Amino acid sequence: MKITIKEVAQEAGVSISTVSRVLNGKNRVNKLTRKKVEEAIKKLDFQPDQIARTMIMKETKTIGLVVPQLSNEYWAILSEVIQERLWEKGYSLFICSTDRKWEQETAAYRSFLERRVDGIILHGATQTCEGNRFSIIEQMKSHSIPMVSFDTRIPGLHCVAGDHLQGAIDAVEHLVQLGHKEIAYIGGPSVSHHRELGYRNVFMQHHLEVDESLIKRGTDQTIHFTKFGYTSMEALINEKKQFSAVFCGNDLIAIGASKALEKAGIRVPQEVALVGFDDINMASLYKPALTTVRQPIRDMGQAAVDLLLELKQNNDLHSAPTKLLFEMELVIRESCGSKISSNEHSWTR
Amino acid sequence: MKITIKEVAQEAGVSISTVSRVLNGKNRVNKLTRKKVEEAIKKLDFQPDQIARTMIMKETKTIGLVVPQLSNEYWAILSEVIQERLWEKGYSLFICSTDRKWEQETAAYRSFLERRVDGIILHGATQTCEGNRFSIIEQMKSHSIPMVSFDTRIPGLHCVAGDHLQGAIDAVEHLVQLGHKEIAYIGGPSVSHHRELGYRNVFMQHHLEVDESLIKRGTDQTIHFTKFGYTSMEALINEKKQFSAVFCGNDLIAIGASKALEKAGIRVPQEVALVGFDDINMASLYKPALTTVRQPIRDMGQAAVDLLLELKQNNDLHSAPTKLLFEMELVIRESCGSKISSNEHSWTR
DNA sequence: ATGAAAGCGCTAACAG
DNA sequence: CTGTTAGCGCTTTCAT
Numbered sequence: 001m002k003i004t005i006k007e008v009a010q011e012a013g014v015s016i017s018t019v020s021r022v023l024n025g026k027n028r029v030n031k032l033t034r035k036k037v038e039e040a041i042k043k044l045d046f047q048p049d050q051i052a053r054t055m056i057m058k059e060t061k062t063i064g065l066v067v068p069q070l071s072n073e074y075w076a077i078l079s080e081v082i083q084e085r086l087w088e089k090g091y092s093l094f095i096c097s098t099d100r101k102w103e104q105e106t107a108a109y110r111s112f113l114e115r116r117v118d119g120i121i122l123h124g125a126t127q128t129c130e131g132n133r134f135s136i137i138e139q140m141k142s143h144s145i146p147m148v149s150f151d152t153r154i155p156g157l158h159c160v161a162g163d164h165l166q167g168a169i170d171a172v173e174h175l176v177q178l179g180h181k182e183i184a185y186i187g188g189p190s191v192s193h194h195r196e197l198g199y200r201n202v203f204m205q206h207h208l209e210v211d212e213s214l215i216k217r218g219t220d221q222t223i224h225f226t227k228f229g230y231t232s233m234e235a236l237i238n239e240k241k242q243f244s245a246v247f248c249g250n251d252l253i254a255i256g257a258s259k260a261l262e263k264a265g266i267r268v269p270q271e272v273a274l275v276g277f278d279d280i281n282m283a284s285l286y287k288p289a290l291t292t293v294r295q296p297i298r299d300m301g302q303a304a305v306d307l308l309l310e311l312k313q314n315n316d317l318h319s320a321p322t323k324l325l326f327e328m329e330l331v332i333r334e335s336c337g338s339k340i341s342s343n344e345h346s347w348t349r
Numbered sequence: 350m351k352i353t354i355k356e357v358a359q360e361a362g363v364s365i366s367t368v369s370r371v372l373n374g375k376n377r378v379n380k381l382t383r384k385k386v387e388e389a390i391k392k393l394d395f396q397p398d399q400i401a402r403t404m405i406m407k408e409t410k411t412i413g414l415v416v417p418q419l420s421n422e423y424w425a426i427l428s429e430v431i432q433e434r435l436w437e438k439g440y441s442l443f444i445c446s447t448d449r450k451w452e453q454e455t456a457a458y459r460s461f462l463e464r465r466v467d468g469i470i471l472h473g474a475t476q477t478c479e480g481n482r483f484s485i486i487e488q489m490k491s492h493s494i495p496m497v498s499f500d501t502r503i504p505g506l507h508c509v510a511g512d513h514l515q516g517a518i519d520a521v522e523h524l525v526q527l528g529h530k531e532i533a534y535i536g537g538p539s540v541s542h543h544r545e546l547g548y549r550n551v552f553m554q555h556h557l558e559v560d561e562s563l564i565k566r567g568t569d570q571t572i573h574f575t576k577f578g579y580t581s582m583e584a585l586i587n588e589k590k591q592f593s594a595v596f597c598g599n600d601l602i603a604i605g606a607s608k609a610l611e612k613a614g615i616r617v618p619q620e621v622a623l624v625g626f627d628d629i630n631m632a633s634l635y636k637p638a639l640t641t642v643r644q645p646i647r648d649m650g651q652a653a654v655d656l657l658l659e660l661k662q663n664n665d666l667h668s669a670p671t672k673l674l675f676e677m678e679l680v681i682r683e684s685c686g687s688k689i690s691s692n693e694h695s696w697t698r
Numbered sequence: 699a700t701g702a703a704a705g706c707g708c709t710a711a712c713a714g
Numbered sequence: 715c716t717g718t719t720a721g722c723g724c725t726t727t728c729a730t
Contacts, residue, residue, distance in 0.1 A: 017701060020726085027699085049724070073420070092443050354708060369709055372709095373709080702730095714718095
């Protein structure tokens, strides 16, 4: 049997409204009655029902998170950070992993709406359904549900993102400084486009020409990165392409590429330099340890939560969308052959 | 403004109960009125409020999941599977990552209670607070909230777990078959104890004596596995211990150990054979590729969901706890030096 | 400072 | 088959 406010009131010999008052602490209550009520609460181990409470107050103290794939380390860490931050502030988190399927994402939003979440953080999955997505955003707005997009710039939406352009520039610039001129690019989905832009930017800066046949792109549905990196590199090799370095859209792609290189008997970094992106756990553990671009995921996750909660607080639905861009950090390890030694214990963090 | 059932009723020119009926589909409604109502629903884009619904029906179509650390691949995959399975069945998932802190776990249960989840799946975090945990279980029982424990056998609780004993036996037996007699063991927290038991069991079977100084154990709070594996191995080496093989409580520990071995100039597998546990993604990617014990995480996650939902359906709170044990599979790769070659593409899965 | 009463949006008897 | 009514557990006026 569930204990309700009624039982507590009876136990304490007061009315339910008094109990409610001590529960919320807003209105003043006589010290003595407060004490009586508190004792009754403790004695009966009463836990106020959030559901009933929500019926009246606007908020559920619940927020929804949409990520493409929870089993990917990057999103797993992000989810963890978001969850922690939210928890600190008294919120619970619904998580939906969409596997990059639009129907899944839609279903998630519907469910979030029905469950009256106070806000939504989404890590842009499919980019291909702009129309649908737009209607979702409108719908959320009409329901006054604040949203923050993670890493995907969606028109009209507040956004927290890494500066992938800058990160890519740093990475490719490093390769160029090392003397590489023929640099292949194997890109992932969505945000990777900015990385490709960075790649092109460096080439422009140095008046180098981009060899388009050295570029392999994933689609928005690409999700098996290691495999994608492997097959892309395999293709590059089969096509007898000339290149002395490869910039990869993420670390898993880089690892896949390295496997293909290894199979072909091409040594990293002696014959081909390799650079990844994200700095996942495995990047420093892998052999050769991956030179990569580190995203400040934890900071970004926290920022997303803080922004969302702020929007909610201010009931701010129509102000110009904030764009928070986070700086990336080039982490130099072994896979590109530069001599700067990395902190060998970095993986202990 | 939120559209309620009232507006729909008005729009369709019927009473709210009729609308409710077509919503739930249980009672028969005249075809024509049904059509009118459905049109009104579509026209107004009405979304029934789960919260209000919950006030009356018992269920929230929501379940809670407690894991120690979402950013760990093992739990990330598990969470993903559970979420998917639940979603298929129309449930939403609250996730709380406790970082193995008891206060966090308690807070999670409280929150779940307040939010009236229909069930809870927990991946046993701290083992040290049996008393507290017990009271939680009692509390959940008194609220009729079914629970399923994952991988931790808690008295009175239904449980889905891997057969770690068997897995460990297979792993160590393999080492013994390879001729190893001096086998160190570096164990992780909680469930690893069963792995240690498996280790001992094999020694017993072969009338071999366990050298206790070759055993390093983690605590329930151990969470930085790579580091733990590294320092444990470092200690073993500094203590000048003799051993030709190491069985590790999980893959991350094995990788940490391999790093320490490498630093000491000891080659794997030529001088020391290494076996991990779990078969995380990195196990097959690492060099040398790790021989390890694969857990059927996906099957286990699904089983946990199915069991939980079944318990809920049957309102089954007092039957003898089910224990579902899943078989582990020894995956032989390079790190233990046996010649059987692994499927080199296993990482593409 | 406290109690009585009116809902929040919906479902579930109970009548018609 | 459909409308009326009574709540679910809580917060919030409005009296007292």
